[in-house]
Amino acid sequence: MKPVVLAGGSGSRLWPKSRAALPKQFLSLTSDLTMLQDTIARLEGTNADQPIVICNDAHRFLVAEQLRQQDIQHGGILLEPMGRNTAPAIALAALHASLNGEDPILLILAADHLINDAPEFHKVITQAEVLAKQGKLVTFGIVPDAAHTGYGYIKRGDKVASEDVGFDVASFVEKPDLVTAQQYVDSGEFYWNSGMFMFKASRYLQELEKYAPDMLAICKKAIASESTDLEFVRVDAKVFVTCPDDSIDYAVMEKTDSACVVPLDAGWNDVGSWSSLWETAKHKDAQNNVVIGDAILDGVTNSYINSEQRLISVVGLDDVVVVETKDAVLVAHKDKVQNIKNVVNQLKAEHRPEWEFHCEVFRPWGSYDSIDNGERFQVKRITVKPGEKLSVQMHHHRAEHWIVVSGTAKVTNGEQTLLLSENQSTYIPIGVIHALENPGRIPLELIEVQSGSYLGEDDIVRFSDRYGRVEAK
Secondary structure: OEEEEEOOOOOHHHOOOOEOOEOHHHOOOOOOOOHHHHHHHOOOOOOOOOOEEEEEHHHHHHHHHHHHHOOOOOOOEEEEOOOOOHHHHHHHHHHHHOOOOOOOEEEEEEOOOEEOOHHHHHHHHHHHHHHHHOOOEEEEEEOOOOOOOOOOEEEEEEEOOOOOOOEEEEEEEOOOOHHHHHHHHHHOOEEEEEEEEEEEHHHHHHHHHHHOHHHHHHHHHHHHOOEEEOOEEEOOHHHHOOOOOOOHHHHHHOOOOOEEEEEEOOOEEOOOOHHHHHHHOOOOOOOOOEEEOOEEEEOOEOOEEEEOOOOEEEEOOEOEEEEEOOOOEEEEEHHHHHHHHHHHHHHHHOOOHHHOOOOEEEEOOEEEEEEEEOOOEEEEEEEEOOOOEOOEEEOOOEEEEEEEEEOOEEEEEOOEEEEEOOOOEEEEOOOOOEEEEOOOOOOEEEEEEEEEOOOOOOOOEEEEOOOOOOOOO
């Protein structure tokens, strides 16, 4: 059984923690591990092979770093040049997994789901594997505990012949209104659509050939020339961009006569909003509040408070969400948190950076944290991991002053090569080719002061880069 972990998506409903450059699947929201790490860790104890992880190009180093942190061996980090929904992504994974003539059973998982009862989850995927070996396309239906209007539903049909578990799928149903959802739950015949699946790679490709042949043809062509870049698997972007955008439900599962549903009751949640994090939290105070970070509450009930850096004080409120990050604060009624995406859309329309980036931005070599900025200056704290090096680059519009705070910096500054230690500095004029490297065994921390007429991140001309990023022409 080969897990395929879908790690795309922007997680905009969990803004301001989740942003386009660091969405929720890469955050620690429900445990000390990130959601991606949790998704793979909960497979321990099963017969799962090394997972294939699918993500977009911009998140590739985040995925690689988080897998390294947990010493997770993988079967490839498959890069989507652009998002085309779940059906093409799974097709790429199935084709990649079949390249050596193998036909593994694929367990399709989202990287941002919570499952509290891992032993029950293991039991159910073992049951589902029996059906997948018979050629069934299995979807996991969550046993509902409430009339939820935010999920699609699956209506079960007859029991799968010869098996004690699993039902034929009678129909897939769109997100219902509250009255209809309650009827579904009361009937006992409906499950929430989890977006998790299991099937043989060959069976999925056969059904895709039957119901979406153009999509399959494009995916085959895109992956025919797949290339390996470091630990990443790339497909032909010019071909893949022509692929239809469709979900596995619409493209295959709603049309095939081989679909079956296996009930899953293991404390599942898709962590789709701040209210769901409040619902699933293991620890609430006497007033039914979830408090993370530094907060003082008075007369507050049934609320979710999350402080990243500063003290939050909340007085006399009920059913609210307050989330603080270094550069943004969210205050919302718990019943209205689905509308956060409207805020994100407005930030995006106004070209504000808060929809995409945090103050701290992660790069393959380390990270930088924006400390202060003005009209013609910007101050950053830069952390470079041991043995790592930034690209050899230059800027047309800004000069930079670097001051080492801790560790050792090997600096290329024009024709000079310098070795700087704590409290030493160097100045890099506009237009001078330069590079920064940490030759030591501890993290390098330095303060960078940028000054000039334009300070955007796109004012970087790269001449060489060990991480395969775009080089200067």
